[in-house]
Amino acid sequence: MVGRWCFVAVGMWCGAVFAESLPAPALKAGDNWVYVDTVETGPQGWSRKNESITVERVDADSMLVSIRQEGSTQPPVERLVGRDWSRSRDINGTQQVVNRPLVFPLSSGKKWRVEYTEANPNRQHTSETFSSELTVVGWEDVQVPAGSFRAMKIEAQGQWSAVVAPAVSTDSHGQVDAGGAVSLSQSQVTRPRTTSGRMYKAFWYVPEQKRFVKAVEEYYDSKGVRSSRYTEELQSSKVSG
Template sequence: MTAATVAFRATIIASICIASGTLHAQSVERPVLKEGDKWAYSVRVDENKADIMRSSTRNWEASITRAGLQTIILASKPVDSNLPPTEASLNADWSVTRSLNGKNTVTSRPYDFPMKPGKTWKLETLENKPDAQAKTQKITLQYTVVGWEDVKVPAGTFKALKIEAEGEWQKEFETRGASANSAVGAATTGATVVIQSHAAFTPPPVSGRIYRAFWYSPEIKRDVKLVTEDMTGNGTLSKRTTEELESFSVQ
């Protein structure tokens, strides 16, 4: 091999490395979502029930039925279901807005376009009366764009930008009022009434950790893989959901 050949090959390799590095350094812009874009995912749910992890897997399909400048309508349903799909309104950057304490509030923001490795953002929500027993529920998530990875899923191998979110949930409870229960029991000397009373009390607040990971592919306009984990107050995994892309068709 001549010196000229060695130099030529070194130049080609260097050019490829520079091009690859430039590609991965570029910002990922918000996708242009279009009516008819569709995806199919395999969704596995591992859930802790009575200290036993139970798993289930189901395939889901989703498609955009209306694409606007700011919002989209996403229709989704299990592949094996004969029921019509459920349609939901999402923002065009895949964030979710819903009514929270009487105001429209962004409650989910997996992506913050434009994105590139190192970018961070924070999402914090506080909901009053999330259920009959709770007074407030607060969720805090800190997002970080980790970097590019090659991700293998059933639909193939994709160059994807990994985003991680770490955070916690906190719940405070309403005060439970005083109560009294009575019961009548028969005795040899006659009927006996037993009354049990409970003073008003407020259950202590509880909290737990949250983990989210998204692998976003510009090629398919959304994540090729997603992992969510919710932990109890003592650190035990209560639920894990793993979604992997099975197929897609985008314009």
Template sequence: MSRRLLLSVMLSVFCGSVCAQTIDAPQLKAGDTWVYSDTVQKGTRGWNNSTMVSTLEEIEGDRILIGTKRQGSTQPPSEQTFGLDWSRSRDVDGKQTVVNQPLDFPMKIGKKWEIGYTEANPPSNKAHSSETIHEIYRVAGWEDIQVPAGKFKAVKIEAEGQWTAVMARAAVGGTRTVATAGGVTAVSQAGRIDPRTVSGRLYKAFWYVPADKRFVKAVEEYYNANDVLSERYTEELVSFKPGA
């Protein structure tokens, strides 16, 4: 048997045993701690990076409480509740709604799920009178990935979607100068921008490693109506310490 054929057979056996497996929810424990390098990029205004420490503080039913703070900070951590699948929920127009779900256990290559909601007067953008988000997640497959914590074989989950917003009515004004016989006069102007609908796309990717109970890398990108990147959020695992 040639070396190329032998390698092909070995890869086929590996993929048959690993790629086809079902991935169950992790056995989370209080004290599980992840350290991430977080990078935030917003348009052309540059980027900033920080190292954040997240610790699982409590498990209650199907919810977990995570405390997060900047590495080295003496301030108490900010606390946020997640689902056991690391989904995030919040109040949307008076109803608890899942707004992000990177994982959906049990997972298998090819599995898909959707997230969708409409929110009036979203707190994240006062210029919008309403926003609609629709995302389709898909378990893409296994791949090798390098992050500060090391090299891992991770299962990649991708999400593609669209955001649509109705711009709130806004008043605009200003002054302009007009030359007259007696000199220069400042003239005030006032007007308004009527509501209009705008939309853009979004893309997310998560690399999940079962042994580390969470993703080792996450990327979230948001594009404006001209398909220009407006925001990118990146997290890369620096270290993981399981709870006692």
């Protein structure tokens, strides 16, 4: 009977540990992670590379990280990111958050949103809007090249929309007859219209690793067909205690 109650007590203690909220990690210069990055585009596009991420400097609300592709002769890219690993960039003349996988402290059921609209992001679209809601799902076991981990899973459901820019395309060709060469052309006008699709993201955060050990981002077109998937899986790490 004593053994049984000890077992129950240990089980309850473990459950309490896994249920607690997780504070922001103590990131330090020199912390390093190596990921296997896989990119899938369309029905056949596929590529894979190893990428090393190293913390160079930690400030009050941001940090400088260097990103280097293993095997490349190019110098690493240095980038400012938030201490919660959020990314910001210029949107219509203002720095806005475009990706925020973590908001500390993390606890099951916590939610937050990431939303922005960008004018004239490219030649094809006059505007693009991305909107997603992230939710801390809870603890889950995950397997990656670095090993097996007990991770706090965060999922994001969202959608994107874009206004297609008006355009005129011309198709020209020549036709030769008995009287000589005649040039023919045909123009096609693309009128402004709005198109939309869905997106899904998931992150598996491990406190001891100070970062997520796996991340997946998927984008779907207006017909619900997956157009791209980006996957990061931890291969190795060197983090301070």
